[in-house]
Amino acid sequence: MKLKDMISPTVNEGALRDFSQNMQRRRAQLGLTYQDLANRTGMSKSTLQRYETGAIQNISRNKLEILAKGLNMTVEQLLGCEDYLTASRNEMDVFIEQLSCLGYEVETTAMPESEQIEYLSQGYELEDDGKPDIVWVRNRRDNKCYQMSWDQLHDLKDNIYNFADFLMNKAINAAPIIERPEKWYPIDTTE
Numbered sequence: 001m002k003l004k005d006m007i008s009p010t011v012n013e014g015a016l017r018d019f020s021q022n023m024q025r026r027r028a029q030l031g032l033t034y035q036d037l038a039n040r041t042g043m044s045k046s047t048l049q050r051y052e053t054g055a056i057q058n059i060s061r062n063k064l065e066i067l068a069k070g071l072n073m074t075v076e077q078l079l080g081c082e083d084y085l086t087a088s089r090n091e092m093d094v095f096i097e098q099l100s101c102l103g104y105e106v107e108t109t110a111m112p113e114s115e116q117i118e119y120l121s122q123g124y125e126l127e128d129d130g131k132p133d134i135v136w137v138r139n140r141r142d143n144k145c146y147q148m149s150w151d152q153l154h155d156l157k158d159n160i161y162n163f164a165d166f167l168m169n170k171a172i173n174a175a176p177i178i179e180r181p182e183k184w185y186p187i188d189t190t191e
Helices: 009-030 034-041 045-053 061-070 075-079 091-101 113-121 150-174
Strands: 104-108 135-139 145-148
Touching (some): 034 045, 034 061, 091 104, 091 150, 135 150, 145 150
């Protein structure tokens, strides 16, 4: 089946445009070169470039699935059927989970929307106390809290990801290069 057959005629061009943009955006987010993605998918660099520029208009479902796996996303995300960054977990949610694994909790005085809805559904009225919501990081080892802004947290996330990328490059530069097996599977981290 070809991509154009799979999508209704009224959204063909938009879906293909979203596909190219999503592929380019995701490849950049992961810091992958065309060669890196070619290694992950078994597709040629030139084919990947033509997918990104929209030069190739027909893509088989099988190729779409391989490409999505190589980009660590679903076919739906690749096609733009759901916004990758606002799917069930966004980058900041993942970062906050990683901080928790390191012994730090990110907390705020802002009441979660789900809790607000629950109070409202029970007949309570909510009013603004006039105080700005604050965000802090609590060290679970000593229970000390450190106030931060969301901008500081985003900067911290970016710095940590850049450092992790540096360490990953250092590790792979010291590792032996192997021939990629014909049969391979992405690591499933959902279990």
